Structure formats: structure tokens, C-alpha cells
Amino acid sequence: MSMTTRVSAYTLSIALIWSTGAFAQQMKAEVLHWWTSAGESASVKVFADQFTKAGGTWVDNAIAGGANARTAGINRMVGGNPPTMMQFNTGKQFDELVSNDLVRDVDQQAQAGKWRQIMPKPIVDATVREGKFFAVPVNIHGQNWMFYNTKIFADAGLEPPKTFPELVESGEKLKAKGIIPLALGGQPTWEHNLFRAVVVGHGGADMFRQLYGTRKPDVVKTPKFKETVELFGKMRGLVDPGSPGRNWNDATALVITNKAAMHFNGDWAKGEFIAAGQTAGKEYGCTVVGQEPKLVIGGDVFVFPATKDKAALATQDKLIQVLLDPATQIEFNKKKGSIPVRMDVDVSSMDICAQKSHAILSDPANQVESMEILSPPNFSGAMQDAVTQYWNNPNMSADAFIEKIVSAMRDAT
Amino acid sequence: METISIRAPSTPSSATKARRSARTRLPAAIALLPTALVVLVVYIGCMLWTVRLSFTSSTLLPKLDWFGLTQYMRLFANDRFVTSAENIVIFGVLFISGCLIIGFLMAVFIDQNVRGEGLFRTVFLYPYSMSFVVTGVAWQWFLNPGLGLQKLVRDMGFESFTFDWLVNQRMAIYTIVIAGLWHGSGLTMAIMLAGLRGVDKDLWKAAKVDGIPTWRVYTSVVLPLLRPMVVTATVLLATGVVKLYDLVVAMTLGGPGIATEVPAKFVMDHLFERNNIGLGTAAATIMLITVVIVLAPWVYARYVRPQGRHA
Numbered sequence: 157m158s159m160t161t162r163v164s165a166y167t168l169s170i171a172l173i174w175s176t177g178a179f180a181q182q183m184k185a186e187v188l189h190w191w192t193s194a195g196e197s198a199s200v201k202v203f204a205d206q207f208t209k210a211g212g213t214w215v216d217n218a219i220a221g222g223a224n225a226r227t228a229g230i231n232r233m234v235g236g237n238p239p240t241m242m243q244f245n246t247g248k249q250f251d252e253l254v255s256n257d258l259v260r261d262v263d264q265q266a267q268a269g270k271w272r273q274i275m276p277k278p279i280v281d282a283t284v285r286e287g288k289f290f291a292v293p294v295n296i297h298g299q300n301w302m303f304y305n306t307k308i309f310a311d312a313g314l315e316p317p318k319t320f321p322e323l324v325e326s327g328e329k330l331k332a333k334g335i336i337p338l339a340l341g342g343q344p345t346w347e348h349n350l351f352r353a354v355v356v357g358h359g360g361a362d363m364f365r366q367l368y369g370t371r372k373p374d375v376v377k378t379p380k381f382k383e384t385v386e387l388f389g390k391m392r393g394l395v396d397p398g399s400p401g402r403n404w405n406d407a408t409a410l411v412i413t414n415k416a417a418m419h420f421n422g423d424w425a426k427g428e429f430i431a432a433g434q435t436a437g438k439e440y441g442c443t444v445v446g447q448e449p450k451l452v453i454g455g456d457v458f459v460f461p462a463t464k465d466k467a468a469l470a471t472q473d474k475l476i477q478v479l480l481d482p483a484t485q486i487e488f489n490k491k492k493g494s495i496p497v498r499m500d501v502d503v504s505s506m507d508i509c510a511q512k513s514h515a516i517l518s519d520p521a522n523q524v525e526s527m528e529i530l531s532p533p534n535f536s537g538a539m540q541d542a543v544t545q546y547w548n549n550p551n552m553s554a555d556a557f558i559e560k561i562v563s564a565m566r567d568a569t
Numbered sequence: 570m571e572t573i574s575i576r577a578p579s580t581p582s583s584a585t586k587a588r589r590s591a592r593t594r595l596p597a598a599i600a601l602l603p604t605a606l607v608v609l610v611v612y613i614g615c616m617l618w619t620v621r622l623s624f625t626s627s628t629l630l631p632k633l634d635w636f637g638l639t640q641y642m643r644l645f646a647n648d649r650f651v652t653s654a655e656n657i658v659i660f661g662v663l664f665i666s667g668c669l670i671i672g673f674l675m676a677v678f679i680d681q682n683v684r685g686e687g688l689f690r691t692v693f694l695y696p697y698s699m700s701f702v703v704t705g706v707a708w709q710w711f712l713n714p715g716l717g718l719q720k721l722v723r724d725m726g727f728e729s730f731t732f733d734w735l736v737n738q739r740m741a742i743y744t745i746v747i748a749g750l751w752h753g754s755g756l757t758m759a760i761m762l763a764g765l766r767g768v769d770k771d772l773w774k775a776a777k778v779d780g781i782p783t784w785r786v787y788t789s790v791v792l793p794l795l796r797p798m799v800v801t802a803t804v805l806l807a808t809g810v811v812k813l814y815d816l817v818v819a820m821t822l823g824g825p826g827i828a829t830e831v832p833a834k835f836v837m838d839h840l841f842e843r844n845n846i847g848l849g850t851a852a853a854t855i856m857l858i859t860v861v862i863v864l865a866p867w868v869y870a871r872y873v874r875p876q877g878r879h880a
Contacts, residue, residue, distance in 0.1 A: 223842045234630070252629040252844075342736075343822050398715030400736040400825035534628065537843035541649050541827060548738055548826030560648070567643045568845075 183212035183471050187458075188232075189243035190225035192218050195427035199491035206478045212471065233258045238461030240468060241475055246282045246293055246455045247528035253459065254285045260460040260469075263288040265476050274498045276453065276517055278525035283457055291457035294479050295494035298513050299422040299452045299526055300353035302445050303408070303429070306438070308335055308417045316418075316443055320358045320387050323418070323445055327394040330417050338394035339416035341404035344544040348536075350420050351388055351543045352527060357446030359384040361524045364452070368530040368539075371569055373562045385546075385554040392550055400548065411440060426493040426509060435507075442509040444516065451516045454526030455494060538564035616857065623854045627846035640851035650852060653830040656742050660831070661810040663746045664753065668806050669799065671750060672757025677787060679758070680765045690762070694755040701752065705819025708748040709735065738828040741821055745829055748816060753809060757802045764798035765791065811860055832856050 185207065191200045197218065204214040217239060219225035226249060229242045233253065244250045253259045266272065266289040272280055275293060283291045302323075304316050312330060317323035327337035340346060356364040359380060366375035375381060396416075399407075408428040410416035419425070429440050436442060444451055458479065460472045478484060485496040490506055495513045503514045516522045527536050542560035546552050626636040644650050675693050679686055696704065711717040712735040722730040734740035768791055776786045792799075814833040817823060823830040832852060839849030 227841050230629070256630065342824060344824065396715065397733060397736055398713055400741075401709060401713075401821050532628070533843045534839075534845045534848075537838065537845070544824065545648065545826045548824065548828070563646070567646070 182467060183474060184215060185212055185240040185471050185475055186215040186217055187241050187243075187475075188217045188219065188225060188229045188239040190219055190222045191243070192220045193427070194431070195424075195491060195493065199488050202484060202488040202491060203478060206481065206484045207475060210474055210478055212474060233461050238463070240471055241458045241460055244291065244457050244459055245528045246279060246457050247526065247530075248532050249528070250291060250457075250459050251285070251532075254290045258462055259290055260462045260472065261288045261290050262292060262460060262476060265289075265292075265473070269480060271480075274500045276499060276523045277520060278453060278523050278529060279455065279497060282454075282525060282529040291459045292476055292479055293455055293457045293497045294485075295455045295489050295492055295497055296453050296513075296517065297422050297424060297455050297494045298444075298516075299349065299454060300356055300444060300450075301421060301423055301425070301442050301509070302353070303411055303419045303421060303425060304441050304443070305411050305414060305417050306441050307414060312417075316441060317445060318443075319447060320354055320391075320445060324387065324390050324394070327391070327418070331394065336394075336396045336410060336416035337418060338391060339407040339410035339419040340395045340399045341402045341407040342395070342399035342548075343401065343403070344540045346404050346407070346421075347547045348540045348543045349422070350391070351547070352452065353420050353445065354388045354391070355384055356450050356452055356524055357444070358387055360447075361450045364450075364524055365530065367561075368527045368536070369525075371531070371535060371565045373565055376558050376561050376565075382554050382558065385557055389546070389550075389554065392547060423495075423509060423513065424493045426507070437508040442512065448522070449516055450522050450524045451513065452524045452526050453517065454528050455497065532569070535564060535568045538568035619850045620854050620857075622846055623851040625847055627850075629844040629846070631846055636847060640847045641855075643848060644851050644855065647848075649827045649830050650832070650835055652827050653832045653835050656829060657810065657813065657831050659742055660746055660749065660813060661807070663743075664749045664810060665803060665806045667746065667750045668753045668757045669802060671754040672802065673761050673792075673795075675754065675758040676761035676765055679762055690759075693758050696752050697755045699752065701815040702819045704748050704752045705816045708744065708751070709820045712744050712747075735821070736825055738825050741825060741828045745813075745817060745820060748820060749809075749813075752816075753806055756805065760798050760802045760805075761795060764795040768794055807863075811856065 187200075187204075189200060191197055200216070200218070204216060207214050219228055222245070226244065229239060230253070232238050233242075238258075250259060271289060271293075276296065279293050279296060283289055283293050302316075308330070309316055312326075312333060312335075314326050314329065317326050330337040340350060352364070352368075355367060359367075363375060363378075363381060363384070366372065367381075404421060404425070405428050407416075408419055408421065408425045409432075411419045412429060412432045412434060423442075426436065426442075429436070434440055443449075458475070460475075463469060463472075480498065482496075482498065482501045485498055485501055486503070486505065489496050489510070495503065495506070495510050495517070499514070499518065503511055506514075527539075531539070539561065542557060542564055545560070546557040621633075622631055623640055624636055624638075625632055625634050626639075675689075679689055679693075683689065699707075712732070714720070714731075714733045714736060719730060719732045722732075734744045772790060773786065776790065812833055813831050814837060817829055817831050817834055821829045823834055833856070836849050836853045836856070839845040839852065843849075
């Protein structure tokens, strides 16, 4: 008796699993990404909701930490069991997936949607391989923003600096008043991010492109580069002793709590200000420091692992539609802190920093592609090692630092 | 290893006995086959694969070309790897010797039949139940000049008190040692205490009769008896040294600058973040060779030589 019940329960459960499997076959998208912080998961939920509305089933596979997520995803692709769609940063991270035919080309959709016309050229160039789109960009992040505390500057009777020499000057004045001039997350990544902001702001877009893009030693041997490096070195004096090892969001918090005046970060830092109930343009401001405001841009893309399964292909097509829908773009980017990847949408409902970002990027001359787009991870990693050594060792000369960059260019490209 | 130990007890005195033992040996061999396969394929196989990859120019995906010793030349020209190697020596020596000394002293203290022994044992062993990540974060807060110890003492009125090792390039690696000691000493204590409890009571009585001071009994009589415990503790601590990664990541992320980088972190970063499998596996191979060099004399002394003498 019990035997028969058990058998029937067994067959029933098998049948159930089988049937749900067959049902979900229709439009089930497993999405692998690393958006796990509060703001990030709220933003990815916008995509999920829109896809569900379009009749699909969104299976969220969030893996904390970009490197972990990418390793997991790449292993699955190589192993033949890929997710339906997977996140990467705009740039070189998925180069080898393209050259090994592991991801699908989406150029048909790109041409239908006129992506080449509506997206900034650096983003297009970073996504196109051999003349075809192999990924769908979803947002633009500006990486070299300077956030500042409006109250501190007003109290000190100072204007937010427009150039880096000015920044060092007003930084010294603020320091004399007992304020931390520059809040820095003293981890190699953020030290390197600050260095890049100085290079593009003081050295210019061409120097930035030559340093991270063509990677020829000539550029670092120019007097202008040395000057930039020394300027960066002077900024060591503007951070507080507690900086080494600090997380970036703790550094942002110093500005929020009126302890520090300035903070360089990508526009994702806005999430921290928003979470603290502050409004852009009121408690804090955002600006791009440099003779001409050049914005270093990167962002996120989704790739679609190659498959022959017709149902999966249709699901991927639907996902692409959802990702680039104008209303979805605005909603997603409001939560993410970035701006829409399509320049043809109306950003007037977004905050003042996003509007500024959109305005700067409207002139193609101000668009500078990010390090992730220009350099392979190997070189950016070697650069990061060099920058963090220089930053943390005040006795290291600019020449010794430049020598390290030359060897990074030689060994890590 | 396993197969050898199965064969050892059989005594081939006559043909029938040998046949019978072959019959009993077969199931045992089958039972151990999966383990043997796992050892061969997963451990040895992956090791060889890693070594092979270190001679290639692999970046994101493994690629089986021949790149000669270039990766090794790059590795030894790399400041960060050289610093990592120095750091692991500093950490290894201080961590192992420190844990042994502190662990032994704590065990001796508890062995004095103090009141509330259970409490002390728990308190001393408790840090070991924390993961290295928790340990790292806690010590990071505690040693941060703006948040922890330094601020506490300064707030109490000692304005000039400075303890900024965590953010000081030259001293940062010692903060990792401190956190490591806090974490590992308890385990060493537990092992040593088990040893102390196993020391024959008569030895103590004899020593007392001869009027030997207690400290002398500990150093000259008890400590030599504890040799197996010391070896066990050292081996356990040494594995912790080789795989040191999470503590550094949680506490300093290798900083300030590259002051607290360690080889395992170098390998992880290059394999998984920097798409540089070639350089990462070269560093892993150097780690493997170092471990073998350190272990070889010990294995020889412990296993190879005694066997040779008996035969």
C-alpha cells in the first residue's frame, strides 16, 4: 500500500518537474550579474519587472563581486551551460568570448534600433568587434566626478575648484581650518581612480588615451606627464591619516557628514547621498575638474551567450527590446546613478548631476573612453600596483613612478 | 600512499595465504579507487596543469603555447611579487613562533588548575571560531587610527599617543601578524593543553622530590615530551601561512600601497581579476616549489630515513 502511494507520489513529482520545465521553456531568462548592493538590486529589478510584464520569467542570478560573477559566468559558457544573458563592464572583458564564438552577435537588432546613431561613440566602439555589436550597452557611468560639500565651501568662502592646481590650493586652505580636504577610499582601485581623474583633467584626453590606450612609453616621458604626476603626488597631503584601507562608501560618508570637503568617485556614489536623504545641488554638488570638462565614461553591457535553441534566441531578442526601451532606460538609470545609454531620451526628470552628465556628453569631444575600454585588465592591474605604491610612499620620486609605468607597458600588455 | 599501506600488513609466508590476502585486498582496493583517482586527477593533475600553464602566454582562457621562462622573469621583476614573498616570510616566522609561544604559555597557565578553567579555555579558543574575514574586519576597525585604539587612548587624555601601524607602510604587515596571532593562538593552546594533560603525574612527583623548579620542569622535561604536539601545531599553522589571503583582503586589501601583499593574493588577483593566467600560475608554481623545499627535509627525516634504517 505504502509502496504504491510512494510510487505515485514519485511519478507525480517527476511529471510536475517535467511539466514546469516545459512550461518555463517558453520565455525563461536566467540573468547573471553582480548588482547586489541596495541601489543596484533596485535598478536591476526595473529590468526584471519590465521583462515579466512582457510575458517572460526572470531568473535572477546575482553573484556578489564583479570578478567572481565573471569567473562563474565564463566557466559556465566554456562548459556549455551558459545563462541567457550576462553582465560585463563596457570594454575588453568579453573580448576572448567573442573571439571564441561564445557570445551571439546582435548587430541585426543594433541596426534596426540605430544604436550607432543614438549611443556615444566610445560606448559603440567598446561594444563593436569586427564591425558588429556583440553586446547591449545599458548605461553610461561617468568615472571622474568630484562631489563636494556645498556647506563647507560656502562657510570657507571658497568656490569649488575648476582645475587641479586650484584644487590643491583650496585644499590647503580647508586643511588649515581643520577640515579633511579630500575624502579618499585608500584602496588601490580608488587611488587609481583618483589618478585617472587627474590625468584626464590636468593632462588632457589625449594623454589619457595614449597612457591607457596605445601604451607607448613616449607619453609618460613628456614634461607635462611628469607635472601631472607631481600634482597627483601633492594631493597626498589632502587626505586624512585614516584613509588607507577605507571603503569608498565610507569616504563618501565623510562628505555627507560634513567632515570632508571633496571626494572623487564615479556617479554611482550618488546612491550614498540619496540614501542619506541629500539632494544633488543642495547639500552636495558635482563637478568635473579640469581645464575642459572631459568625462571618462564606461558602463555596463549585457552579452548573450551563443545558442542554437530557437526559444532561447527569442527570449534573448525580447530581453534586448526590454533593456533599451526609453522609459525603462530612464527608470533603470535613475536607480543606478548612471545616465541612459541612448542620448535621444529626455533626461529632464533626472537629477541635476545626471542632467549635467548628459549635457557634457552631448558634445562628442567631451567623451573619453574609460580605462576598462582602453586597457586589458592585465595592464590596468599593473598600473594600479604602480599608482598605489607611488601614492602611499611620499619618498618615491615621480621618475621612479614613471619608470614603473614604462615596465608595466613593456610586461603587461 | 593508501595502496602501500594496504599491502604492508600482508605476510607472504605461503602461496595460499597470499591468494587469500589477494582476495581480501581486492574489495579494499576497489573501495579506495575513487580516493586514489581523486588524488591523481584532481590534486596531482591540477598541479601539473598549473605548472604547464605557467610556461604559456595564457591570458583570460588557458592556451597551450610555449612561452619559455618569460612569465618567471616577469614575476621576479615584479615589485609586488617580491614584496609578497618577503611578507610571507615575515608573517610565517612571526605567526608560527608567536602562536607556539603564546599557545604554550596559555596552556601552562590553564594547566595550573586555575579556577574557572572552562571559561579561560573558551575565551582563548573563541577567536579560532571566527573566520579570517571577521577577524580582519574587526582588527581593521580596532587598529584604525581614526576609529579604534589610538582614538580611544587619545580620548582618555593621552593626546600624543600614536598607534598607526595599520596605515603605516613599514609596520602594516605586523598588524596582520597581530590579528593572525589573536586568531591562531587558541588552537595551539588547545593542542598543547591536550599534551600537557597527557604528561605522566609521576614525572611531576619525581621532579618535586628532586627539588627542581617548576619552570625548569616545563622547559627541560615537559616541552620535549610535547614534541608531537608542537609538530602538529606547526603543520596546522604552516598551512594557514601558505594560504594566507582572506585575512589580508579583509584587513588591508594589500595596502597601504603594496605593503601587505601576499603570494596567494597575487595569484588570485592575476588569475581572476587581471586575466593573466600565465603570470598567476607562475606565481602559484613558485609557491608550490617553496612549500616542497621547506617540507622536503622534514618528510625525509620523518618518513624516508627511519624506514631505510629498519629495512
